[in-house]
Amino acid sequence: MSQIGKPPCEEGAILSGEQATPCSASSRRWTLVATILGSSLAFIDGTVVNVALPNIQRTLGATTSDVQWVMESYALFLASLLLVGGALGDRFGRKRVFMIGAGVFTLASIGCSMSSGVGPLIAARAIQGIGAALLVPGSLALISATFPPSERGAAIGTWSAFSGITAAIGPVIGGFLVEHYSWPLAFLINAPLGIVLLAICAAKVPESKGNADAGPIDVLGASLVTMGLAGLVFAFIEAPSRGWTAAPIWLAALIGIIALLLFVRVELRAASPMLPMALFRERNFAGANMLTLLLYAALGGSLFFLPLNLIQVQGYGATAAGAALLPFIATMFLLSRWTGSLVDRFGPKLPLVTGPAIAAVGFAMFALPSTESTYWTSFFPAICILGLGMSVTVAPLTTTVMNSVGKELAGTASGINNAVSRAAALLAIALFGLVLVFAFNTTLDAELRSLHVPAALVSTVVEQRQKLAGMEMPGGYPDAVISAMKHAVKLSFVSGFRWVMLVSAALALLSAVSAWVFIEGKQAARAKFNSAKNR
Template identity: 75%
Template sequence: MPQFGKPPCEDGVILSGAPAVPCSAPSKHWTLIAAILGSSLAFIDGTVVNVALPAIQRQLDATTSDAQWVMESYALFLAALLLVGGVLGDRFGRKRVFMIGTTLFTLASIGCSLSTAVGPLIVARAVQGVGAALLVPGSLALISATYPQSERGAAIGTWSAFSGITAAIGPVIGGFLVDHYSWTWAFLVNAPVGAMLLLICAAKVPESKGGTTTGAIDVAGASLATIGLAGLVFAFIEAPSRGWNAMPVWTSIVIGVLALLLFLRVETRTRSPMLPLALFRERNFAGANMLTLLLYAALGGSLFFVPLNLIQVQGYGATEAGAALLPFIAIMFAMSRWAGGLVDRFGAKLPLVVGPLIAALGFAMFTLPSVGSSYWMAFFPAICVLGLGVSVTVAPLTTTVMNAVGKELAGTASGINNAVSRTAGLLAIALFGFILTLSFNATLDHELAALHAPAEFVAAVMAQRQKLAGIVIPHGYPAGIAAALKRAVDDSFIAGFRWIMLISAALALLSSLSAAVLIQGKPRPPRA
């Protein structure tokens, strides 16, 4: 999913880490720098690519499903292998696995920048996702392995501050590079950061391992999770162009569902599962993850299409589109400490009910903008309300997950919740793209029928309909007809965009309802 800020429970992964390995003060500082650079790579990539997608689609003559695969191939392997990445670090050395992930990520970024067609770009993005699955949990584990419990709060504060800064400036920098140079620089910018990170790790960061270096790694679970998610994602992305009756589409659904069912069976029987299902017997843990699944599906699925709307329909530059969501990040950054205090005052349940309700209002407000709407009057209020709702939710959500299980399992619980948020966005982008395409095609057919434009002109547009708002209007026709056809394409995209935002609002409402039903309220003080 496009990550605008940290996923839930990343701070919890650090707080609940294993006891730190004694090391010098300089080693601690260099380790914190390495963790910040590693997280920055993932944060920047998760936001920059989203802004660069319209340029990629235009220059590589890609369809909207191709653009989805550029994002989804990365998100698929990151979501499916995230938990395994943490286990590999504990088993073989956190620094070693972190450096392997950084190397893969950096080389894949260079491969992305050298791609001259969509196919190689998608493959390079998949390799980038594997690298990120090793890099992301490693950057958090390095902090917990180096800083003792008494010093982790300050380390987390520094790490969170820099993570917030990179999440904010990443889309703006990416947009600037796309506008003034090329989309390839959105990937190539990772190369010097990755090289610097590898040098720091090799020279300054101490090695550490988990409490045990034996035991099986859940290869079967990781493989089945990847196959299952890939099957469902393939079906929803490819169904609009191939049709639901196409053998690859329905076969992928069957394979995906069977693989996920086998995954659940394997996780109940293996000694070292990547997803301990027994944790979901705890009511608060199950409720928090249900809320995460629904709310982060709405966030990941809807925010993927916002830059496409801004750039391809509203006519914004990539830099402007990258800056458009800055208020969302700024509100989350500014309110994080205040939102954390809500749990102490009211317990976790009330914020987890109210926060998603506010977010649902924000999603609903995104249905108001039309073609040519002002940013400050249409998009800005929706972004601010959505940011407020998410800000109220994230800190209580992290607290609920951390408190739902014993201290010895808090790191596992945090990692699971983190993976759930990424999986939700992965599936939502595929599903929302399918819904937007259905609405776009139906609306465009209606608009074109009312236009009475020349048949060959309409045929040239219909041949590109898989590009959605990225359709290029042919030259050589009267300006009035071309403008009317461009407006029909834009209106068709807006129609589908509104459906996505309405569904996102419904998902946010359901996440609020799940909190009201499943999350236990603040316990009453005992009677005197």
């Protein structure tokens, strides 16, 4: 749920593809089916896992940092290797790399379902992320390579429609399986889809490759960005429990910063960089990616904690929690055609300022509910406003990225923006965890001081504080005492959740400001687009 539906620029990556290899109508249809199934694997996994996290935490006795790693180990390798996955497909065959990604992803999903502890689950999720990094760009490239430009619009429409359906029903089905059966089944959803996908690819999907003269794969750049993001994420997630002065924490942070600085240096000098830094000299491209970094950090970081609030504090079942964001998905789906025309009517600047500003209001509204709030009066309005803000933003953002560079670089630009959105969510989940834990501990300490409860119970709660609202109360105490302690824990979580949502609102506002500063107006953008189109 930290990544709802499609990230920005996925349609852009398809539209910018090279001239398709001639193939039969049957091959095109089967390729479209394969890409829909491939994208569904990633979409379902990205939304179902969040709903399963509270159950995973309770069943495996995991801490909050443990469940963060369940999400972050996957997101780390997907964000770091996404651009490399696309390059590997161009070099060695898009169908081949796509199938390898699907196979790795499916096997890792089965491994997740068989995990008996947090450690093996985190490791399986990391392997899943590697598979997704090969699978996701491959699904986009196959559409570009198979459908000629005259047919891509219809193919994209079909692909987007089924992706929307997947995003809507995935969390509900996953929540139902978690609530009525067990969390491993949420991962096993991927297994039959993966098997069918591999069979279709082997029998029906044609192979294609990219430019044979492309430079070497940027292995050093991929290694450095993975190391850099991993170091920072480790420091942010583990600091609340180990302390910032602990050697592993400051050492990981230092390694992460150095690796990212070296990554920039390598990309500036590499013959075939995975991240061409020269693109950021273009004002609209730099502004669009700054907006993406800030807004998708707000979206990914905040919505990671929403199911924990709904299930552990508000008392929702996993099915209801999975269905809670359906209005968000429905709003984006219903408004997609209208928002796609906003750039033509108003230019990119107005929607890219207005959309994030509306989203900021939605994030701020999430800070209003307390421990016993009803869905329709508290969460539903916030979800609808947030969905409206993101709807106004996403299509114009894709168009702005595509129009900011020449058509020969549009695919690269789209891939970069897609990777930025995923990296933003990766870092935000770790950073927001710091914010939530600090506010939770501060409020819990104050609540415990005001309660007149046995010292042994207080000690038990303090020992479990790393589980946040997922902590379990011991037996042997009066119901009134346990009820008071549970209420204190819930109030503490809500306090942290409010801070997370307010930080998200601030980031969304900053993204609107970045669009106001960097994104050009309608006339300048149109002139630049016409110039790029004629290159």
